[in-house]
Amino acid sequence: xxxxxxxxxxxxxxxxxxxxxxxxxxxxxxxxxxxxxxxxxxxxxxxxxxxxxxxxxxxxxxxxxxxxxxxxxxxxxxxxxxxxxxxxxxxxxxxxxxxxxxxxxxxxxxxxx
Amino acid sequence: xxxxxxxxxxxxxxxxxxxxxxxxxxxxxxxxxxxxxxxxxxxxxxxxxxxxxxxxxxxxxxxxxxxxxxxxxxxxxxxxxxxxxxxxxxxxxxxxxxxxxxxxxxxxxxxxx
Numbered sequence: 001x002x003x004x005x006x007x008x009x010x011x012x013x014x015x016x017x018x019x020x021x022x023x024x025x026x027x028x029x030x031x032x033x034x035x036x037x038x039x040x041x042x043x044x045x046x047x048x049x050x051x052x053x054x055x056x057x058x059x060x061x062x063x064x065x066x067x068x069x070x071x072x073x074x075x076x077x078x079x080x081x082x083x084x085x086x087x088x089x090x091x092x093x094x095x096x097x098x099x100x101x102x103x104x105x106x107x108x109x110x111x112x113x
Numbered sequence: 114x115x116x117x118x119x120x121x122x123x124x125x126x127x128x129x130x131x132x133x134x135x136x137x138x139x140x141x142x143x144x145x146x147x148x149x150x151x152x153x154x155x156x157x158x159x160x161x162x163x164x165x166x167x168x169x170x171x172x173x174x175x176x177x178x179x180x181x182x183x184x185x186x187x188x189x190x191x192x193x194x195x196x197x198x199x200x201x202x203x204x205x206x207x208x209x210x211x212x213x214x215x216x217x218x219x220x221x222x223x224x225x226x
């Protein structure tokens with residue numbers, strides 16, 4: 001099992017540009033979570049999908065953020081337009097319905113200059 | 114609103130010593146308390162977890178102690194090793210179902226050889 005796969009690992013972009021982060025969950029996991037990690041705020045849940053359906057997006061900071069899960073094996077988190085304060089490490093995690101623990105990906109380090 | 118409060122923020126322990134990290138929670142509906150370990154450049158990984166119907170759970174050198182009446186739980190790392198140097202997060206479920214998690218702010222542990 002390759003685990004949760006995120007791409008890219010690092011992204012540097014200019015303010016105002018569109019950024020798309022990608023995630024492939026573990027096969028058979030039916031829940032997917034996007035988290036953001038910063039020194040100031042720790043790990044924040046942005047959005048959560050169950051069976052490809054968005055369940056809770058209350059953590060999405062602004063309308064500039066959007067997430068999709070078109071099928072069980074792929075999800076994207078998009079920021080448009082990006083701002084320097086969006087700089088953070090973004091994690092994707094997945095889990096099955098029968099296991100409490102999450103499996104996290106290795107994250108995408110986003111830097112907006 | 115911080116649902117899970119973790120302390121200390123950082124901890125330095127000598128090799129062979131005991132590392133203790135504490136967490137306090139608010140919501141008595143929480144029914145699962147995991148600890149995650151995160152190494153630099155990696156996503157958090159589930160380390161050990163406890164349910165509130167037991168007061169202690171031990172896995173190797175790692176022990177969770179749980180005090181339901183005080184709404185506190187702690188992680189003890191016995192015989193701490195330099196390889197244990199990492200950031201540790203406590204967590205508790207967010208909502209009554211489906212295993213969404215609130216995370217503490219994290220404790221950066223450094224074990225000196």
